[in-house]
Amino acid sequence: xxxILASLSVSMSEFKRNPAAVLRGxxxxxxxxxxxxxxxxxMVEPKLFEALVEELSERxxxxxxxxxxxxxxxxxxxxxxxx
Numbered sequence: 001x002x003x004i005l006a007s008l009s010v011s012m013s014e015f016k017r018n019p020a021a022v023l024r025g026x027x028x029x030x031x032x033x034x035x036x037x038x039x040x041x042x043m044v045e046p047k048l049f050e051a052l053v054e055e056l057s058e059r060x061x062x063x064x065x066x067x068x069x070x071x072x073x074x075x076x077x078x079x080x081x082x083x
Contacts, residue, residue, distance in 0.1 A: 002039055006032040012040060019043075
């Protein structure tokens, strides 16, 4: 069984009937939209979606920095004037 990663959920039928009402009723919380009692997708407000995307981006930058720091021993020193 798939875990439901939201405290609110609605059936696909209920969501299709009135998506705006589901959004209003969610009161800024994520909503799992279920199809046959399994999450089909999650509905989130734009502000939360933007925060999630930003967090993922920051994690990617963190991983990149750590990889580059680990490779620091391979770095070649150059003079800025030579560039």
